[in-house]
Structure formats: C-alpha cells, structure tokens
Amino acid sequence: MNSLRKEPLGGGSSEPLPVAIIGNGPSGICLSYLLSGNTPYVKSHAVHPHPLLQRKLMETPGVSIMDQDLDYLSEGLEGRCESPVALLFDALLRPDTDFGGDMESVLTWKHEKERTVPHVVLGRNLPGGAWHSIDGSMVTLSQGQWMGLPDLQVKDWMRKKRRGLRNSRATAGDIAHYYRDYVTKKGLEHNFVSGAVVTAVKWEGLEPQDSGAQDSRPLFQVSGFLQNAQDPSPQPFILRARNLVLATGTYDSPARLGVPGESLPFVHHELAALEAAMRAGTVTPASEPVLIVGAGLSAADAVLYARHCNVPVIHAFRRSVDDPGLVFNQLPKMLYPEYHKVHQMMRDQSFLSPGPYEGYLSLPQHQLLLLKEDCQAVFRDPRGGQKAFGVSLVLVLIGSYPDLSFLPGGGALLTMDPSQPLSAKRNPIHVDPFTYQSTHQEGLYALGPLAGDNFVRFVQGGALAAASSLLRKETRKPP
Template sequence: MLPDGKMYPLVTRPPNKGGLKTLPVVIIGNGPSGICLSYLLSGYTPYFKRHSLHPHPILQRKLEEAPEVSVLDQDLEYLSEGLEGRSHNPVALLFDTLQRPDTDFGGTAESVLTWWHEPDRAIPHLVLGRNAPGGAWHSIEGSMITLSRGEWMGLPDLPFKEWLKQKRRGLRNNRATAEDIAQYYQHYVMKKGLQKNFRCGTVVTSVRKVSAESISNHTQKDLQEGSGSLWNSNEKSTEVFQVDGFFKTVEGDTEPFSIYAENVVLATGTYDNPTWLGVKGENLSYVHHQLSALEEAVKNNSVGIMSDPVLIVGAGLTAADAILFAHHCNIPVIHVFRRRVTDPGLIFNQLPKMMYPEYHKVHQMMKEQTAACAGPYEHYISFPEHHVLSFGKDKKCILQDKNGCQKAYKISMALVLTGSNPNLSFLPNDGIDLAVDSDQPVNPKRNPIDVDPFTYECTQEKGLYALGPLAGDNFVRFVQGGALAAASSLLKKANKNPP
C-alpha cells in the first residue's frame, strides 16, 4: 500500500461477500488538469467577488445577476457566450478570464472570483499518477523556461507569482523554469490539503465498463442503498468502470490494484509517446526521441565540441530547446525540418520577439545559417524543407530535399523532436473510438477526444470525461476551464448543487 493510502485503499481483489464500494470519481493523471479538478471536487467553490469589476461589460452584467450562486452552479454556456480568446473551448475562456481578467492585454487586474471551502459539497475521488503531483512537469529538464508567462501557470486561489516571492525569487522575462512549476504543483496539493486524494507511483493498464452485478452479487444493492454512492437513485446505471493497474511500493516492487468508479476522468496529457518518423534505422541506439538523451550525452561526455554533429529533427519548441542547449555546450548541430522558414504555421512566426528572445535567436539561425548560405553562427547548419530518409548503422543519415536531391551526413547522435501523442493503451482500441474522427488516433491538435464543450463528458461514452490536451486544451491556463466544466457536471450528477 502506498504511504498515503489511508483514505481510499486501492482494492486488490473483489471481496467474496458484498460491501465493495464504488468511488464516484477516479481521475487518471495528476498534472495541472487533475490537480485543479481535485481542488474543485474537494468542496472549494468559486463565487463572483462582490463589488469587483470585470473589463468585459456583458460578462460583468451576467455575473451580477446571481452573485450568491456559485459559478459551478450557474449555466456555463450562458456565461461563456460571446467570449473570445486563445482557446476554442468556451468554458476554458470563461474560467481564464474570471481568474485573469485582462491578462492578454498585458493587464494585471485581480481575479473577480472569491473561493469558499464548503466541505459538504465534496465528492470522494482518487487521483492516480505515475509521478509526484505535477505530472509531466517532473520529466522536463528543470532549467527549461516555460513558453507561457509564469502567472499563466498558476492554479486557482494560489497565484504562482506569490509562491515564487515566498522563495525570494522573481520571474525571468515574466516566465518560469520547469523546476519551479513542478515544485509549485506539489506545494499546491499540500497547501490545499488535497494529498489524501492522490496516489502517486500508479500505472493504469486498463479501463473498461463492467456490469455491476458481475463484481459481486451484492454490489448493485450496495450502490443503490447508500453505501457511500452519491448518485440519485433514478440515475443509477447497472454499469461501472473497472480501473486496473499496478503501483510501485517503497521497496520497488509492484502490486496490482482494481478500483470501481461511477465516473472516470482522463487527464493524462500527451507527453508519453514521442512521435516517430517511421524511417529505416530509426530504432538504432544513437537515434533518440527525447531531449533528455542529449542532456545525458553531455553529462557522460559522449558528445562535445569535437564530436560529429548532433542531428536535430523538428521545428517546434522542443527542437529549439535542444538547439539552444547544444549551442550553449558548443556542440555542432545539423537541423532538419520540413517547413519553409517563413511558413506562418511555424511557431516562431507566432511568438513576440521581445517576450521570447531565445526562440527568436533560433529562428534567426534557421534563416541565416543554411547549408546553401553560410552565416554568422558557428557549429550550426539548418536544412529547411528537408526530411530524413534513413539512419545507417555507421551513424550516417541520408537527408532529402523537396526536389528529391539526397545528401549523406555522419552524425554522433540524432534527436527526433517532432511532437508527442497521448498513450491511451489502457482504453479499448487505444481510445480511437472516442476521438472526433474515430478512424484516426487521438491527437491533441488535430484529433482530440470528442467532448461536450460545457461538461467535458465524452460524447461516445457517458461517465467518461477528458481534460487538458486530450480535449484540445494545450495550455495550463486553459485546462482549468475543463476542470470547472467537469466538476459542475459531476456535482449535478451527485446532487451536490444547492437548489
């Protein structure tokens, strides 16, 4: 059993006799989405702060109509109608603008929300995660600077800037390091008293619907006779979710568990499965798909200023981080990417130069130091509109340009950094049936899970919810709206909304 496993022990096998309790909610993933939802399900309730003024006059008028009613209990579709911003999800925009009213215009207006702790509204739940609270933020190299502004990384009712001030630190260029963010999320869980709901070191291997009768002869009776279940009796389902997996003990062993839940929330993010190119030789030992491989190689002195170049494939921010890291260590780089440098879809063409000087520098290098045109930057060559054809056992890689012309280069290692996909192998058919296009794998940008925009419940599977990148919200500031929508829906199901 995990050291913090006092409140809801993980069930390892169904009991022979009745009495198996079914949890109302299990959240898979303990990153920002899972933490925020746990906060809202723990009885923390947002209200419109009286006498506060929101810069959006129509939203202000709506908020003044029922200030005594929690935002969780209001009509989220009505409140979010007409809002515009950097997310396509209306509730994501709503919750963001309530917490940071004019942040997109550089303003620092205070949140128009006030938070009350109403324990009687709490819904029992568990949050399962592989790492410490914070999810994938613990897997990112600690000195990396976040793309988003530091204050956008904060969670409800504990501003990130305030936490950083307590550490006697400030934000560099309004941005934070990955290590700061990971520590802040751990601190948030402790500060808000959520740790009793978290089970770290757990790996979920299967989520499936099962008949309540099949769990035990008495289980369905238990569900209906108030054995801890919070649903209205007329909304009872004879099916529940069975969540199977294993957890790592302090001694390093693994133990299996099974939990039964009336609702399951998918909040696993997309960091798990790096994208592969699908070319010959990509499985060779010198070809890697994570930035950490370069950091490890530098630590081990296996690459350096005298090495053959490191090949970096990709034109996103992770590839840029790898280039900056290699440049800092004087490691020669060959940089290959499919797009034109001037392509408006390239992330560098969308970032303000003043706020992101280091990424602007990488963009300059990509433009000014191509194989065809020598520039001022040492140890770097860019190959726009090229792709990798193959990797050889002799550490030679073959590149091809848009005209079919091929070139071979000797390299020391390769980093394929072209994005990542969620790992939903624990769902039937890898979760493909849940996607907007059910013929294609789930992808956070091109093919997210199809959810109701005001509840975040999956349209194809009632009782199953998806948050964060899985539902198309790719920034921390916007994932919290999904948690608000899901919490509002779950409170209604549990009849925890005031009349």
C-alpha cells in the same frame, strides 16, 4: 502520496468510488481542488471589465459559479482558446490579462465540506505530472502568471520562495515545484497516489442510479500497479468508480518518423538523451554533430542546449523557414527572444547560405530517409537529391501523442473522428463543451490536451465544467 492506500485502491470495499482521475498534472490537480469542496463565488463588490459578463454575474449574486449555467455565462466571450468554459474561467481568474492588465481575480473561494466529492488522483510522477520530466532550467512558453492554479498565484508563491520570473516567464523546475507545493498547501495530498501506472480500464456492469429507478449508469474498473523507489516489486491495484476522468496529457508517447534505422541505439526522442550523453562524455564539443530533427519548440530547446554546451548541431526540418504555420512565426519577438534567435539561425545558416553561427547547420525542407549503423543520416533535399552526414547522436523531436493503451481500442473510439488516430491537436476526445463528458461514453470525462485544451491557462476551464457536472451527479442537487 507514494504509498498504496487500502481505500479505495485496495479493492476491499464493494462500494465504488464516485470519481477516479487518471493523470496528476495541472488538469487533475485543479479538478481535485474543485471536488474537495473548494467553491468559487464572485466577490460581492467586484466589477468585471467585460460589461456583458458583468451584467450576467449580477443576475445571480451569491450563487456559486459551479451552480450557474456555464453555457449562458460564457456566451459572447472571445479569446485565445476555442473552449467557451475555458475562456469563462480564465476571464474570472485573470480578468484583463490579454490587455496587459494585472487586475485581481473577481472570484473568492469558500471551502464547503458538504460539496466534497470523494475521488482519487492516479499519477506516474509526483503531483505536477510531466512537468517533473522536463529539464528544470527550461523556460515556460506561457507567461509565468498563466501557469498558476486557482487561489494561489505563481508570482506570490515565487515571492515567498525568493524566486523571480525571467522576462515574465518561469522555469519548468519552478513550475513543477509549484504544482507539488499546491497540492500540499491546499490539503489535497490524501487524494493523490503517485507512482500509479494504469494498465487497463474496463466498463463494468450497470449500477442502478437509485432504488426503483429504471435508468442506470456504467461502472469503470481501473487496474494497474504501484511502483515505489523503496520497494522494487510492483503492487497491483484494482478500483471501481462511477465516473472516470482522463487527464493524462500528451507526453507519454513521442512521435516517430517511421524511417529505417530509427530504433538504432544512437537515435532518441527526448532531450534528456543529449543531457545524459553529455554527462557520460559520449558527446563532446569535438564529436560529430548532433542531428536534431523537428521545427517546434522542443527542437529549439535542444538546439539551445547543444549550443550552450558548444556541441555542433545539424538541424533538419521539412517545412520552409517562412512557413506561417511554423511556431516561431507566431511568437512575439519581445517575449521569446531565445526562440527567435533559433529561427534566425534556421534562416541564416542553411546549407545554401553559410552564416556567422559556427557549429550550426540548418537543413530546411529536408526529409530524413535513412539512419545507418555507422551513424550516417541520409536526407532528400528540396531538389530531390540525396545528402549524407556523419552524426554522433540523433534527436527526433517532432511532437508526442497521448498513450491511452489502457482503454479499449486505445481510446480511438472516443475521438472526434474514430477513423483517425487520437491527436490532441487534430483529433481530440469528443466531449460536451459544457461538461467535458465524453459524447460517446457516459461517465467518462477528458480534460486538458486530450480534449483539445493545450495550455495550462485554459485547461482549468475543463476542470470547472467537469467538477460542476460531477457535483450535480454525485450530490443530486439541482442548480
């Protein structure tokens, strides 16, 4: 998976590849599994607890889910996601999980070689994508069983590895290992190229769909380079594909505050910087406080890590502690006790009400104005006054954006509102909800957070929709 393959990356063949996938996280892995001839069918004697869905499934016994009308099957389903196909696939894989049940999937999987669609999956990291960049000891937000991919449950994989879930959740390290193992166990390795950095995508000339046809479709030219730990010199590649799938996630480009001094060397945008400073001894329990800016889960993880290392913390955020939009106010306390502990600290240990948490100071509704070279952080408080604090390190953890700089216009023209920046939560790529093909560009697909699906549990429905569409295209078989 780490070496350059002569086909299709070498560019020696004039025949374009049917599908190129950029991104090797859960979305890309799931799509590769489906395009490799692995086909879902409803078990012959399975009974789904959702009566309407069960009736629809009984109408077409023996017909693959990928050959059915996904719009029709998903109609009437409700859940924690806005994507109808994501709800459908999740309901088939985990029929009653939202009601606390542990019912087996109603799907069975068959490998049908004739359904294989040749493809390549390009990723900067090992299979699993950004999960390999997260501190392995961090615990997943979602329940461990929701992190699984088709036909290999996380709990079964962990049992064989003699690992266990923590309060029904898994560590990021275990999940990264699971995704990498999944690719191997399912025989997908030959489709994956790791260390692949895509630098440009162009829409090429049109290719006739078949001889004598009047209509045609675009070809995509993908160029970039391969980086290999054993070979420091990058190897350029160019490939051509009839269809391009974007599955890069949103962790490429950390969001910035845009304040003066944000580019100073003691200011960082990822938790790994604090871990490195601790290892190097530049930040210790005797240092000035570490400033953590943000009120999301990444900021909470940083607070927890710093507290574990007995490092003093100043925690600043612009919202009120009781803001209903704050993520802590949306998480069940029983499932996420560590995050609710941080939320309690944010409330009880503010500059207005000193509390019992020594070495921690909360600054709610404070706006960072300036970072000075002498490691001073200047804030505007809720009353309009200014405060300055000495700090040893600054972590700005306020979210991240996808990096689609390799696309024309950075991908902005593909979004729901082309006049606004691309954002997984506020302005994702505009796709057809039942094929995940771009509404702006034929042959271009987007999966996962790029299409507005932000949890592993639900990104798989996008892979199902895209695979169904691509299979129809590339095999030209009627449903």
